[in-house]
Amino acid sequence: MPRAGLSPDAVVDAALEILDARGSDGLTLKAIADATGVAAPSLYKHVRGLPELRRLLAIRIINETAEQMGAVVMGRAGNDALKAYLTEYRRLASQYPHRHALAERASYDDPTFTAAAERLVNVAYAVVRGFGLEGEDLVHAVRSVRAAVTGFVSLEQGLGYRAATDTDASFAYLSRVLAAGLRPSPTPSAAQ
Amino acid sequence: MPRAGLSPDAVVDAALEILDARGSDGLTLKAIADATGVAAPSLYKHVRGLPELRRLLAIRIINETAEQMGAVVMGRAGNDALKAYLTEYRRLASQYPHRHALAERASYDDPTFTAAAERLVNVAYAVVRGFGLEGEDLVHAVRSVRAAVTGFVSLEQGLGYRAATDTDASFAYLSRVLAAGLRPSPTPSAAQ
């Protein structure tokens, strides 16, 4: 029995592939074991169990997302950066819908997870800071941007958007609403 | 053995309670059977299985949400309606986080589900129409509003919003951004 050369990271690698291919329900230790050419119990030498594997997956996904988002945003500023941020986030989520679903609601106390989440949020801060916001307003704006884009992606992948209307155009509309709204003190006057 | 008096609806009732109390992972046929005082296989007389039960749950949740949202929005218009819509959606999702998580990404071909989803979306249309939008813009605006509010709720319940900043204030900020942005042709000019 030659060593399979597994490691926690390798297990997460395999898990990611299975998540992409079969979705969250298809993500079983059995499937990962088969994919890595090992018996299921052997996986316990590398991860504590399925819940922990999901945590590691969330961390991996968030870290990779942060890295990719950071790379795309780098060298841009203001509206240009915001558009790039939004577009790339949506593109990533479309390419890996199951990863997005897994990561969107993930929450753990674990410092490693916290660090990853912070890394991702920091990209949004970098983008939004270019709009001249400060203090609480900056926090509000970052939360608003992240909420809008994650929500759009979730609805797009779920029940929403049955109308024939082009979703790209809707995304562009939302992007404009955000770009226009990110000001130190959003106009308190109502529409109309 | 007296009849337990179950029905598909009664099973969904029990499932809802368990979902609320133990979350999506705790939602098992075994748990529902115990709660309804019946043996697990008996549930199959009312629902096809766990996947179907989840579908029924999603339908129920979306229908109830639509009803509640409709009631709150009724009699209001314009900005007032929008604020009420956003606030009530967030309140509902906070009260029943697991329901929101289950329904947010649900998607089925089933006409019953489609009808429920449409009912819910129609509330948003009723609200947004008050902003004088037409055609595609109306669709874009509805999608934007729904994306923003669902995304906010998801992030609020998940990893987001670790900063000390008050989330109510952030929600108010997002609400203002939306209210200001819902115009026939969102200002294409960048911020700053």
Added chain:
DNA sequence: CACCCCGGCTAATCGAATTAGCTTTTCAGC
């Protein structure tokens, strides 16, 4: 060369889903 730990394995347990097939309650119709 002996030892010890690591990473894999097999066997076994557990819990939940689901299927099969039996029994009893209900209740519509005579």
Added chain:
DNA sequence: GCTGAAAAGCTAATTCGATTAGCCGGGGTG
């Protein structure tokens, strides 16, 4: 009120995945 069928329960049995226990070989270290 009696009767037969459908509905609604039940128990037994199967399957599958997670997880635990305990065994074993290999390889690097002292």
